[in-house]
Amino acid sequence: MKQLFTNIKELLQVRENTVDKLSGTEMKELPTIKNAWLLIEDDKIADYGEMKSIPKINADKTIDAEGKIILPSWCDSHTHIVYAGNRELEFADRINGLSYEEIANRGGGILNSAKTLQETPEEEVYKQSAKRLEEVMKLGTGAVEIKSGYGLTEEGELKMLRVIKKLQQNYNIPIKATFLGAHAIPKEYKEKPDAYMDLVIEKILPKVAEENLAEYIDIFCEKGYFSVADTHKLLSAAKKFGLKPKIHVNQFNAIGGIQAGIEHNALSVDHLEVMRPEDIESLKDTTTMPVALPSCSLFLSIPYTPAREILEAGLPLALATDFNPGSTPSGNMNLVVSLACIKMKMTPEEAINAATINGAYAMELSETHGSITRGKQANFILTKEIPSYTFLPYAFGTNSIESVFINGKTV
Ligand SMILES: N=CN[C@@H](CCC(=O)O)C(=O)O
Numbered sequence: 001m002k003q004l005f006t007n008i009k010e011l012l013q014v015r016e017n018t019v020d021k022l023s024g025t026e027m028k029e030l031p032t033i034k035n036a037w038l039l040i041e042d043d044k045i046a047d048y049g050e051m052k053s054i055p056k057i058n059a060d061k062t063i064d065a066e067g068k069i070i071l072p073s074w075c076d077s078h079t080h081i082v083y084a085g086n087r088e089l090e091f092a093d094r095i096n097g098l099s100y101e102e103i104a105n106r107g108g109g110i111l112n113s114a115k116t117l118q119e120t121p122e123e124e125v126y127k128q129s130a131k132r133l134e135e136v137m138k139l140g141t142g143a144v145e146i147k148s149g150y151g152l153t154e155e156g157e158l159k160m161l162r163v164i165k166k167l168q169q170n171y172n173i174p175i176k177a178t179f180l181g182a183h184a185i186p187k188e189y190k191e192k193p194d195a196y197m198d199l200v201i202e203k204i205l206p207k208v209a210e211e212n213l214a215e216y217i218d219i220f221c222e223k224g225y226f227s228v229a230d231t232h233k234l235l236s237a238a239k240k241f242g243l244k245p246k247i248h249v250n251q252f253n254a255i256g257g258i259q260a261g262i263e264h265n266a267l268s269v270d271h272l273e274v275m276r277p278e279d280i281e282s283l284k285d286t287t288t289m290p291v292a293l294p295s296c297s298l299f300l301s302i303p304y305t306p307a308r309e310i311l312e313a314g315l316p317l318a319l320a321t322d323f324n325p326g327s328t329p330s331g332n333m334n335l336v337v338s339l340a341c342i343k344m345k346m347t348p349e350e351a352i353n354a355a356t357i358n359g360a361y362a363m364e365l366s367e368t369h370g371s372i373t374r375g376k377q378a379n380f381i382l383t384k385e386i387p388s389y390t391f392l393p394y395a396f397g398t399n400s401i402e403s404v405f406i407n408g409k410t411v
């Protein structure tokens with residue numbers, strides 16, 4: 001089926017030849033066509049151009065997009081959408097003065113979500129997670145990564161990954177699965193954390209690989225969670241099963257997680273709220289994508305990833321939500337793009353590049369997603385009538401989206 005969009009006020013992120021990612025000053029440029037048309041055929045972008053030179057097209061459906069903008073859907077490369085229950089009581093505890101760390105030390109935090117996940121039947125976890133996935137699709141997300149990490153037992157981790165697999169089968173959106181067994185040390189392993197690492201590496205990881213449940217490996221490399229030595233050990237073991245690293249580093253402390261990730265050719269290093277000059281330096285001339293999660297900084301009142309320093313060093317940067325019950329109970333990429341502009345001083349062009357093509361790179365999807373390019377998947381956002389694309393991050397509480405197309409179909 002051919003669908004033609006005409007009179008588009010501005011078509012954003014148009015790239016004749018796709019790029020895999022954008023770095024440094026390249027991110028300042030967002031190529032667009034004003035007063036444009038866009039033709040999609042079934043699930044693919046077929047053609048586009050300026051209205052003044054539109055050819056005769058026999059479309060099955062024509063949509064007049066006068067006053068509206070079209071841009072690629074958001075590529076959210078870091079989420080924990082699969083979980084059970086919520087942690088709003090800890091939210092209240094934090095308002096009353098406890099820190100995220102204090103809550104975790106009392107057995108709350110990730111361990112709290114793990115307990116709930118373990119007690120919740122797989123069907124129910126699926127139901128709750130599917131609802132969140134549908135919500136983010138309506139908010140403009142057209143490709144997403146989802147992690148395990150609230151199981152923390154063989155059964156729990158496999159349950160989460162099977163839920164992700166079911167979402168992959170039932171939803172018309174690319175979903176990348178990541179095994180995050182090393183998310184926190186369960187209570188019963190508190191005195192013998194190495195034994196938990198052994199369980200993850202020797203028992204759970206081979207099962208995950210055998211059942212083909214994940215493409216990526218993750219670890220929370222942080223004081224009080226997992227060390228740099230654990231990170232090396234896990235990433236080396238995962239490599240034997242073909243799992244590439246996408247890891248949590250530098251959220252609260254800079255302990256060398258970035259360097260460990262780079263050594264293992266990590267696809268991405270995520271969080272980066274606390275960055276030393278040597279951390280920025282070591283990302284230069286690598287294929288690793290730095291990923292910032294500004295709605296986590298907002299929710300926890302922790303520093304924002306120093307985007308300007310990263311970009312001024314000539315590095316790329318991607319933006320993602322980190323949607324999870326503890327540090328970021330929001331999967332709204334529109335808010336992420338706004339926060340990147342407001343709090344991280346990224347320009348709208350940089351933020352949109354970071355949330356589309358660079359997000360696609362952080363999921364190995366930049367061949368098929370992240371830009372308006374002939375032959376790519378027809379995944380895009382049609383806005384309401386808005387004055388300019390800068391209005392999107394500027395009007396941070398407004399829903400500017402009229403409809404979202406994933407693989408050529410509205411969600
Ligand atoms: N920091 C580690 N993991 C999650 C938070 C998990 C939680 O609090 O449940 C994050 O990316 O922020």
Ligand SMILES: [Zn+2]
Pocket residue numbers: 078079080248322324
């Ligand atoms: Zn996370």
